[in-house]
Amino acid sequence: MAAPKKKKNPSAEKRVRQAEVNHKKNVAVKSALKTVSKKLTKAVSEKNTEAASGTLKEAVKAFSKAASKGIVHKKTASRKISRLAKLVNKTKA
Numbered sequence: 101m102a103a104p105k106k107k108k109n110p111s112a113e114k115r116v117r118q119a120e121v122n123h124k125k126n127v128a129v130k131s132a133l134k135t136v137s138k139k140l141t142k143a144v145s146e147k148n149t150e151a152a153s154g155t156l157k158e159a160v161k162a163f164s165k166a167a168s169k170g171i172v173h174k175k176t177a178s179r180k181i182s183r184l185a186k187l188v189n190k191t192k193a
Contacts (some may be wrong), residue, residue, distance in 0.1 A: 126171050129166050130169055130171065130172070131179075132164060133162055133172070136158055137159060137180070139155050140155040140186070144191050147191060149192055153192075156185060156188045159181070160181050163177040163180055163181050164177060
């Protein structure tokens with residue numbers, strides 16, 4: 101990422117610093133979402149229903165929290181939760 105142009109206004113400088121911090125937090129949360137999704141997919145592929153249902157609960161919580169904070173869109177979170185739940189339900193059947 102290219103360094104932003106130097107701002108002259110003190111409040112603009114502060115906004116740049118805040119944007120950097122928020123960007124790092126958002127990237128970390130998105131990475132955690134991907135990790136929990138992969139963890140769930142792995143549990144399903146190994147046909148471990150106990151681990152899959154536990155991880156699904158964890159994934160739902162993580163996606164809902166990210167959506168409420170605006171890190172991912174509400175409908176994106178809902179869609180991903182639905183797809184993961186469908187995956188787990190398919191293995192239980």
